[in-house]
Amino acid sequence: MARGILWIVLTVCALLVAGCSSVMRPPSAAAFMDSYEQDKPVVNMNGALYGGDLDNDNARSEEWVFDATGSVFWNKSFFSLGFGTQTVTPFTQLGIVSPYFGVTAWSSIYSPFNIANYMSDNFWKDVSLGAMVVEQIPVGNKVKIGVTEHFSRNGIEKYLSDAKEGFMAFSFPEPHPAFYREVGGGAFVSYKRESSTLAFEFRYGRDIDNRCNRFAVMIDFWGVATKEFIYDKEKEREKRIKLQRETKAAEERQKERDLESLEEYEKRQRDEEE
Structure with a gap:
C-alpha cells in the first residue's frame, strides 16, 4: 500500500514538472497489454525513432524525430490506468485489456501551472489524443506477438519568434503547437525475461491533414519488481x-x-x- 502511494506521488510530481508541452504521438501498445493481471505497478521506459515525410509544409525541420517515454500502469481485472511523460509532455492512458485483446485511449495533460489553458474558449485545440485497438497472441510462455490499429490527433512543436515592442525588447523562439490527424496500424513482439520484458514495435501512420506518410520504431523495456x-x-x-x-x-x-x-x-x- 505504501509503495503504491509512493508511485502516485512520484507520478504527480513528474506531471507538475514536465507539463511544458501538449504534443505527443501514440504511446506503447506492448507495455499496456502486459499490464493485465499485474498486482504491482508496471514501470515502462521506451525510446521511439520517427521517419517518413516529416518535412511537410507545416513541420519543416520542426518535428521531433526522437521521443523518450516513461510511464506507470496500474491494473484491476480487465481495466488498466496509466500516467507518464513523452519527452516533456505529460499524458494519461486507460483502457480495457486481456491476454488477447485490448482497447486503449490516451490524452496529453496540461500542467496545473498552465491556468490560461483552462480559461480558453477552445479547450481541446491544444490537446493530443487518440484511441487504439490491439490484438495479441502469446507464443509460448515468453514471447507475445501483436498488431494494432489507431486513430490519433498528434502534435508537433513549431518554434516561432513573436514580435515584441519597446526598448531592449528581444524576440526569442517560443513553442507553438500544431496538430494533425493520423490513422494507421502497426505490429509488435515482446520477450519476457525473469523480472523484465523487452519489446520491439513498428508503427505506420497516414497524416490525413498533410497527406504524408509517417513511421515509428519503438523499443520498450519494462518490469515489475x-x-x-x-x-x-x-x-x-x-x-x-x-x-x-x-x-x-x-x-x-x-x-x-x-x-x-x-x-x-x-x-x-x-x-x-x-
Missing part, C-alpha cells in the same frame, strides 16, 4: 551458497579418507617387510 521475486532470488542465492559449502566439505572428507587409506596401506607394507 515484487517482494516475492526478491525473496525467491535471495533464497536461491542462499541455497547455491549452501550447496557450494556442502560440496567443499564433502571434498575435504574424501581427501581425509584417501589420506587415511594411504597411511594404512603404507603401514601394512612396512609390517610385511618386517
Whole structure:
C-alpha cells in the first residue's frame, strides 16, 4: 500500500514538472497489454525513432524525430490506468485489456501551472489524443506477438519568434503547437525475461491533414519488481551458497579418507617387510 502511494506521488510530481508541452504521438501498445493481471505497478521506459515525410509544409525541420517515454500502469481485472511523460509532455492512458485483446485511449495533460489553458474558449485545440485497438497472441510462455490499429490527433512543436515592442525588447523562439490527424496500424513482439520484458514495435501512420506518410520504431523495456521475486532470488542465492559449502566439505572428507587409506596401506607394507 505504501509503495503504491509512493508511485502516485512520484507520478504527480513528474506531471507538475514536465507539463511544458501538449504534443505527443501514440504511446506503447506492448507495455499496456502486459499490464493485465499485474498486482504491482508496471514501470515502462521506451525510446521511439520517427521517419517518413516529416518535412511537410507545416513541420519543416520542426518535428521531433526522437521521443523518450516513461510511464506507470496500474491494473484491476480487465481495466488498466496509466500516467507518464513523452519527452516533456505529460499524458494519461486507460483502457480495457486481456491476454488477447485490448482497447486503449490516451490524452496529453496540461500542467496545473498552465491556468490560461483552462480559461480558453477552445479547450481541446491544444490537446493530443487518440484511441487504439490491439490484438495479441502469446507464443509460448515468453514471447507475445501483436498488431494494432489507431486513430490519433498528434502534435508537433513549431518554434516561432513573436514580435515584441519597446526598448531592449528581444524576440526569442517560443513553442507553438500544431496538430494533425493520423490513422494507421502497426505490429509488435515482446520477450519476457525473469523480472523484465523487452519489446520491439513498428508503427505506420497516414497524416490525413498533410497527406504524408509517417513511421515509428519503438523499443520498450519494462518490469515489475515484487517482494516475492526478491525473496525467491535471495533464497536461491542462499541455497547455491549452501550447496557450494556442502560440496567443499564433502571434498575435504574424501581427501581425509584417501589420506587415511594411504597411511594404512603404507603401514601394512612396512609390517610385511618386517
